[in-house]
Amino acid sequence: MKTYRILFVCLGNICRSPMAEYVFRSQAAEAGVAHRIETASSGTSGWHNGENMHNGTLKKLKQQGIDPSGFASSQVRQSDGSRYDFLIAMDDNNLAELERLFGRRPEQIFKLTDLIPESGYNHVPDPWYTGDFDETFRLVSDGSRALLRKLGLTP
Template identity: 75%
Template sequence: MKKHKILFVCLGNICRSPMAEYVFRHQVSQSGLSDIFITSSAGTSGWHNGENMHQGTLKKLKQQGIDPSGFTSSQVQPGDDDKYDYIIAMDNNNLAELERLFGKQPNKIFKLTDLIPEIGYTYVPDPWHTGDFDETFRLVSAGSQALLEQLTSVD
């Protein structure tokens, strides 16, 4: 199978994108496919560079039996569009910033919710504002599972 490099992106890289990174990595591991996926996450802003995940994200991952260790927040970098096969945004603003940086590449740069249109969301709400880490986890889990299924069915 082809190796896939995936970057999950939100605004500050402390809530949604690290949650997506770790949930997807967990799903990949559970499927026995860790050797074909490389995952990371970043923010469109550098507001939280060098910080750990938000406490709500840490708590939710631990509740779900997902080890959140080894994370440090970072910002999207020039050249990430060459480094990664897929860059997956959490909302329209993230997508717009990624398209400003890297141009429109709809087969490579898209929103996580594009993979789960049946769920009724066009973006993953930011729990920094909503406080609802459960809903974010539900959406991230569904989107990550859809991504995994899509990428493993192609190979």
């Protein structure tokens, strides 16, 4: 059985990408397929390296019964392009930076919202600016469910 290695990527790796990492991991556990995934998250900037998640992300994950422990922010590394099966960006700027680093590989590198076109969003808005962690959680949850389906891990 294939194990999928997935890296979620945003700008600072304290709001959107850690939320996606932990939500996806939680959904995989609920579906009984946690043993088939390896998840992580990173930022395209190193602004918050070593820091914990934003308090808004921590609070939202806890509200949803998701344990947010064990996190430390990090920056995308050159080795990530070959280490992960999928590098999933939160917005166009993150996608452009990943493509600059690793080349255009639409089967491997894409935006989370590409998986949920019915959402009406072309990116996951950054709650650092919007303050809307509920909106981020909703999109990340929908995108995570779609990713599980894409990988054939849920019906």
